[in-house]
Each structure stands twice: as structure tokens, then as C-alpha cells.
Amino acid sequence: MKISEIIKRVTQICRSLHVVRLDLFGSFATGTATSRSDVDFVVYGEVDHEALEEAVEKIDTLRKIDFFYYDEIENRYLLEDIKKYGKQIY
Secondary structure, three states: OOHHHHHHHHHHHHHHOOOOEEEEEOHHHHOOOOOOOOEEEEEEOOOOHHHHHHHHHOOOOOOOEEEEEHHHOOOHHHHHHHHHHOEEOO
């Protein structure tokens, strides 16, 4: 599955769960992704983590999809990377 399709499906799920904002970051945001890269998203706002992750598990893709919940991130270097390289999806 192409990254554009993964983003589209994750976006649909996040909208249905009333996520405030969704960013793509990591190698897909910086253009350095390889065939082994996972897909990293930052989720803003309160959301049921379990519901989100269960819904995304149903997406038929070989890529691992990771979520980072902005309000819970404590690593300042990770926050800096997100601010510098993150791409807002919506």
C-alpha cells in the first residue's frame, strides 16, 4: 500500500475519533523513508488510544504504524524533531 493511501485511511479514522490535529513525522516526513520504514504520526488532542490503534490495525499494510500522543511526549529532542520536521496532515 502506498504511503498516500495509508495517510488517507489514518486521517479518516482520526477524524471519526475527533482527533484535533494529525501530523506525519519521521522518515516519511523528511523524505528519507526506505522500504523498511515505519510510518510515524503525532496525534493532538484527547483521543481513545485503544480505539485508534485497534482501528488502524485493520488497515491492510505491511508497514508498522506508530502513534505519538503530543500531550504525553516528554522527550524534548523528540518534540524538537516533531516541530522541525513534522508535516501537518490536518
